[in-house]
Amino acid sequence: MTVPKDRARVQLPPTTTIGRRAAxxxxxxxxxxxxxxxxxxxxxxxxxxxxxxxxxxxxxxxxxxxxxxxxxxxxxxxxxxxxxxxxxxxxxxxxxxxxxxxxxxxxxxxxxxxxxxxxxxxxxxxxxxxxxxxxxxxxxxxxxxxxxxxxxxxxxxxxWAQVMAYRTDAFKGAVPVGWKDFWDTRKFGGERALGGHTSGQTPELEFALLAAGVPADKIYPINVDTAFASYDKIKSEVVKWWDTGALPVQMLTDREVTMTSVWNGRMAALQAAGVPAAISWSQGLLKxxxxxxxxxxxxxxxxxxxxxxxxxxxxxxxxxxxxxxxxxxxxxxxxxxxxxxxxxxSAPEIKSQLVPYDYGWWVDNRDAVLARFNRWLLT
Amino acid sequence: MDGVATVLAGAGAAVTLRGLEKNYGGHGAVRGVSIDIRSGEFLTLLGPSGSGKTTTLMMIAGFEQPSAGELLIDGQSMLGVPPHRRNLGMVFQSYALFPHLTVAENIGFPLKQRGVPKAERMRQVEEALRLVQLPGLGGRNPRQLSGGQQQRVALARAIVFRPRLLLMDEPLGALDKQLRETLQLEMRRLHAELGITFVYVTHDQEEALTMSDRIAVMENGQVAQIGTPEDLYDRPANRFVASFIGESNFFPAVMRGIEQGRVVAEFGATRLQALAGSLPAAGAEIMLTTRPERLRFVDGAPPAPGENRLSVTVREAIFAGERCRYLLEAAGGTRLVLKEASGAAIRRRAAGETAEIGWAAEDTILV
Amino acid sequence: MSDASLSDAGAASPPLAATRPARLRLGPLAPWLLALPPVAFMLAFYALPVLGMLSRAVLDPGWTLVHFQALGDDPVFQRVLWNTLYLAVLVTLGTLLLGYPVALLLVRARRMAPLILLLILLPFWTSVLVRSYAWMVLLGRHGLVNEAMLALGLLDRPLRILNTPLATQIAMIHILLPYMILPIANTLRQIDHSLLRAAAGLGASPWSTFRQVVLPLSLPGVAAGTLLVFVLSLGFYITPALVGGPRDTTLSMLISQQVDQLNWAYAACLSAVLLATALVIIGVFAKICGLGGGAFRMSAR
Structure with a gap:
């Protein structure tokens, strides 16, 4: 499942993409x-x-x-x-x-x-x-x-790519690379935001697996139990499971979080506006x-x-x-x-760091994963 | 009934207004009103709308703060004392019954504010209901009552806590004439039984005359005259009072002098005598007044000593049951009204007839 | 009692009755005829689509109640329903506590009243989205509220308000406040001023007057405002999604998710629950307060 760049009814300020309603x-x-x-x-x-x-x-x-x-x-x-x-x-x-x-x-x-x-x-x-x-x-x-x-x-x-973004002013010069660092809240302090699942999004189980040390080429088929076990470790640090592309960018701008997943197109505008934030292409999802x-x-x-x-x-x-x-x-x-x-x-040196999103796996498993995600998050 | 009255009776409060003023943005609604209201008195503030009577009442109640002057109740200054600490009863034209409370709860309201225990409260409410002749209606909703009944409830509520002063703002204004007359009598009776001071506001002079011990006639924010109904009727102090209370005939005249303690003046070519009030200089233009029922047709009978005589033409004759009313015209075009008891008439006059009328100098006032 | 006063005892409130006859000439059917177009409109464009949508809950794939039965042991649904009801209750209480004094002020203030009204209505002219945004800016870790409290020395490090249930509650209370203020102000305005004078004249202190006269007489407005705010809160979506905490999913958010995932039967079930909850609340209020007679009566006199 994919891209829904902004399928959300809740739309944050369109920066580079989308915006669903005139309002x-x-x-x-x-x-x-x-x-x-x-x-x-x-x-x-x-x-x-x-x-x-x-x-x-x-x-x-x-x-x-x-x-x-x-x-x-x-x-x-x-x-x-x-x-x-x-x-x-x-x-x-x-x-x-x-x-x-x-x-x-x-x-x-x-x-x-x-x-x-x-x-x-x-x-x-x-x-x-x-x-x-x-x-x-x-x-x-x-x-x-x-x-x-x-x-x-x-x-x-x-x-486009769903990647990790972080505030460059948050870690005293340390540069996070990959989702292990994202999950490591001692080394890289501060709160997190991750993608939720309204608006056609799927939860980022891939990132959870990568954080748990699963190699990029072994992600699919996703081991859902492993993914949620990994999610457990970050759950308390995640202040928002975002469901619209503008939210993570806004939270990064407002210093509500130090790290989040984002749609890469949104970050250009953020950086153009002078916000000290950067993308880590490593282990992003290509969509x-x-x-x-x-x-x-x-x-x-x-x-x-x-x-x-x-x-x-x-x-x-x-x-x-x-x-x-x-x-x-x-x-x-x-x-x-x-x-x-x-x-x-699509640049070769970027693309090589990204994991292609497996539409086929998600078509088969989406309903079960989303139901489990809700249960995991809310109960 | 007598038992109740005794319980509720108590000396009324004495109220003193001294140079009371109220300005609204430069406009003086009340301009220096001084009245001494005696304990137990039924005093009416009478005047047309805009005369300042209601504003004066609201200052006594504490809903308006005087711009200047002093207000004493039983010798104590009330300036700065909020309405709920003045311990006075108040009745409004709109009844102002609380629509969410029953009749009994309405009447019990002031008792509740004073911490009267519930059982005692209910007893006193029932007494008050009997006093206003609505026994047994305590459970009703005010909306289920007629206007007259509602005003009785309002009255009961205003007296149940035995205030020493009861203020009423045109309380009968919304009722029809017959009901109004009934309630006027009842208020007189209540006043007599309770012995408390009533201050009553109305624009209805008949009501004021019927009910009051004294009346303060107000005009333009000032007291035009204060006195008993008889004083005001028989000896109006000025043209306003003379015309506002009852009907009056006016004779513009020229002052000629004083003879045997009477004012002598000339109305056109006719010499008239009047009771001496103030004494204008000879030659001054003055105004004499007398009541229509004091005039009578004399038809050539010799004038009694001190009687005024005048030739007139009958313009209109109106038969109104117990009395006849004639519209007359004197030389110079002055219009006069003469009222004659139907039974006392020598004969009916027709329009166009000329006649001679006469009246006593004592009934003629210089205003 | 005299005959004269007894004779008028039968006729209740003559002044009211006197104003009545002129407008009833159109005949008893007129109100129904006038109401026909809007009723037809609502049937065609609201009731039928809603029924169609709800029918999915029991007709997917064939006639079945299995979707509703599943809700019974669906912990996600129960948690979300609880979130939604709890939020609605809290927001309603908040708007009531904050809105009542504002309504009083609005009615008491004479020259300032238009200004106050403007301030109350101003937020109406911006979208819920923008207002939710404004709250993000205000409540953020480095937002105005935190910065101000830090500057005043009330805090030594920023509080987390944004992305918590509290943020949702604050923002929703703000957004829904006018729906509480206006009905209350409406009933307060209808209270005959002489009643307040009567109460004071009868010895009631300002507080007693408020408690024993103003408050009871404004209850229809309180009921109307409470009902409006509560029912609107039940359906809130944007604000909790934007400023709320990670676990504060409301029923509307869940419905939206399920529609998005094409689980329309489940979404229809949830919608039926939401609608039923709103209807039950309205029904309870109608029973307690007599909706027809009190809460929505625009002018008593």
Whole structure:
């Protein structure tokens, strides 16, 4: 399960990603002194999409549900606008993408979205219960899109990491590396926050295992008992099991915690705002967002064209230049300067430190783990 | 009933107002009121709305603080004493019964504040209910009672703790005429039985005349005149009092002098005599007044000594049962009213007739 | 007693009766006809969807009560229900204790009343989210409250308030305070001023007047405010999620989790419990206070 960047109803100030509701914009204003949007730096030099295959051109519209917030603005600049201009199809983007809504829309045959931003885990989980998505039309998808991002009912289009972040001013210069250090509250004092499980998130059992000394390549299949035994050791230090991406960043900013897990894209803004905080890429989880087309979508053909367009080399690069998330098209490398490449989760020296999130294991075990997590936390 | 009255009876409080003033943002609602209210007296503050009567009452009660002046109850200054320490009863026009309490609880309220034990309280409440002739209604909710009954309850509540002073602010104002007259009599009776001092506010002069030992007529925040009902009626001190209490005829006249202790003045070409009050200089413009029922048609009978005579034209004749009422016009256009007992009339006059009227100089007042 | 006064004894409150006849001309059906559109609206857009949602609790996969039976020995559910009820009770008490004096002040203050009202209503114009945020800023370890107490020497190291149940309680009390103040102020305003004078004149001290007259007469407002705040508290979601402690999951949060995890039958069960709790509370209040007659009567006179 994945990415739900911000599926939460509770939305913290969108910094680099998402924000589910218009009302949330107010929150951004409030927290502005702490978290300044940090995506402006790369905007000046976005490469232009110069030509598109005729097969991607068309008419009419495509209704796209995203996770909202500033990520939606990034997406508008990166590929909604060029797609409208070059392919002649209007993009009507709305925020609030959510698997529950997809389920309700498909079941009531009132499908209001042609395309939505979800995660592979969410798509597979829903698909387990019935037929909720259209298969992706891979005939028109760019050859540069690596096969690991392709699956029958969706195409992944954004690569990001769930990593450890800490306050650099908290440990007198000591640098925590990996989850063993995170769990070691004597050496690295202060309170912690970790990911909870609302909003499509899964609890970070992987981190618990890594802290318990399980090697990165032996994590899956997850030994749930070992993971919870490891969780027991940190439970009393965790002041928040966050369920929305802005919370850990806010708590780090406000010095409520010295260490937390975060979505890597959020940290750029934090650092740009001068907060003494850093990411430890070591033992992070590599995750992805995908596009999926709800079953029975009116403009499914346009949605397929959009999927193909947005995963082309240049549109993908235009995202990574605005926000430090990786691309899925291997040819995008040509459009991203080396110093920018180095801070993306897809950069080789970063990627090698990350553990790929196993969507398959979680699709099979999610319900049982979440129930156990609730029991473990509350009783 | 007598037993109850004896229990509740006690000497009334004496209240002294000395130069009492109340200003609201520069506007003087009460401007120097001085009254000595005697122990056990029924004193009415009478005046039109805005005359300051209610404000004066509220200062006695302690709900308003005087801007200047002194207020004594039984010789003790009340300035700065909060209302709940003044130990006086109060009845409002709106009854002000507590809607969440029963009739008995309402009446018991002041006793409860004074720490009277419950059994004793219930006994006294029942006595008070009998005193206001509502025995057995203690269990009712005030809302279930008629307006008259509610005001009796309010009265019972105001006297049950035997205050030495009872203040009433237009208590009968919300009741219809018949009920009002009944309750007026009862208040007189209560006053007589209890012997406590009543200070009563009303704008109804008839009510004031019926009930009061003395009346203080108020105008523009000041006492225009204070006296017994007879004093005010027969010897109004000024034109305001003369017109506010009862009906009056006014004769604008020119002062001519004093003869045999009487004021002599000229009303147009007619010479009139009046009781001497103040003594204006000869030639001054003065105003004489007399009551309509003191005028009578004389029809050429020789004038008695000291009788005023005047020729008039009948403008309108109104038969009103026990009496007839005539609207007359004197030379110069002055309008007069004459009331004549129907039985005493020599004959009915018709509109347009000319007639001669007469009245005694003693009934003529210089105001 | 004289005949005259007895004769009017039968007619209760003549002044009230006198004002009545003019507005009843439309006929007895008029109120029902007027209420029809909103009732139809609520049926179509609220009651039916709610029923549809609740039906999932007993129709997944076929007719079954197994989801409800499971709640009986579900320790997570019991803990969450307890959290929710405990929080609602505490928040209701808090708003009552803080709100009543404010309501009194609002009614007593003459020239300042509009300003006070504005201050009370001001938070209404910002979202619950933003207000919850503001509390994060205030209550944080390095927030205003802690910094102030440190500066005053009341503490030697910052207190942990944020991310504890106390933070949820404080923030929710603040957010829900207007719902307590306004109904109480409404009933206080309706209290005839002469009653207070009567009480004082009859020898009641200001405190006795408050206790024996003002307080009892304001109880309908207290009941309305209590009910509103309690029922609203039951459904609170954002604030506990943002400022609460790690274990302070409320029923709404659990429902949201379950919807998210596509466990719709379980979520529907929880919603049914939440709705039933609210209805029971409303029912109890209606029984005790007579809702129709007292608590929500906007103007007594």
């Amino acid at each position: 949330l914009g107010l929150a951004a204003g409030l927290a502005a002194p702490f978290l300044l949007p940090g995506r402006a730096e790369a905007q000046a030099a976005l490469p232009d999409v110069t030509n598109v295959p005729d097969i991607l051109k068309g008419r009419g519209e495509v209704r796209v549900a995203t996770f909202g917030g500033t990520m939606q603005e990034t997406q508008r600049l990166a590929y909604f606008e060029p797609f409208e201009r070059l392919c002649g199809i209007q993009v009507r983007d709305v925020s609030g993408s959510d698997s529950g809504k997809v389920r309700a829309m498909v079941e009531t045959k009132n499908v209001e979205w042609d395309l939505c931003q979800l995660s592979r885990g969410t798509v597979l989980n829903l698909q387990k219960r019935g037929d909720y998505f259209e298969p992706v039309d891979y005939d028109i998808v760019d050859g540069g899109v690596e096969s690991q991002y392709r699956f029958e009912y969706g195409l992944e289009m954004l690569v 992805r967002d995908c596009w999926a087309v709800p079953k029975g979508a009116r403009n499914a053909a346009n949605a397929m064209k959009f999927i193909a367009f947005s995963t082309m080399a240049v549109p993908q690069a235009r995202v990574s230049l605005q926000i430090p998330y990786g691309f899925v098209n291997s040819k995008s490398v040509e459009y991203v300067p080396a110093e920018r490449l180095a801070i993306l989760p």
